Amino acid sequence: MSEATSFFEQVGGHATFDRLVRRFYEGIAADPVLKPMYPEDDMEGAIWRLTAFLEQYWGGPGTYSEQRGHPRLRMRHTPFHVNPDARDRWLGHMRVAVDELQLPPLHEAALWDYLERAAHAMVNTFEETP
Template identity: 65%
Template sequence: MGHVNEMTFYEQVGGEETFRRLVHRFYQGVAGDPLLRPMYPEEDLGPAEERLRLFLIQYWGGPSTYSQDRGHPRLRMRHAPFTVDRAAHDAWLKHMRDAVDELGLPAEHEQTLWKYLTYAAASMVNSAEPLG
């Protein structure tokens, strides 16, 4: 066993169960969202939920199942077929915020996770609206 600070963020926040809860709660929000739901062509959100869960688990230092299954993440390319505008960005973050809040993580971990999620959401926006 190493020192506690050698644990990955994935381990620190509770491992797979935490990410399972986060992503499941997020997709419950998406399922009822008139803006975001049409961006998921599958009738069942289960596969999308699994992809995001595996991606986040890998990103934060858990098993690299995502890359083994899917190859390089290439998030922007994967989202390119959809118009992701400010409204979609805001809706995505609203459901993610609810999901993060329900985890009840320690403030430091919550801030680390949220900072990444806001960055990820911003990087997926591909449709700039005219200002004013």
């Protein structure tokens, strides 16, 4: 049996990232500020995009870039009103999802560190939610 080399493999591969993202979107579905930012008629597409992006980032398959090109996260989030409240709500839902994975502490810390930095980088306004 070969040793897992990437973070993606070490945490359980696709099944883990799929669980993470699906749990995250359960929270989004009930959030009055964030839900309008996601396509009601394409939630499975949103789930696929985030799952594929995270898998690729953490050493899994490069499917995201193959199908969508460079991630360009800030550019892709420009149309949305991402203020500190939206960021904090996003992080709150992601925190629940990460906690439910029950990853080993070092893996959990690495994943959370990235998610927190990414969320802060997406803030594009300090105006209140319209």
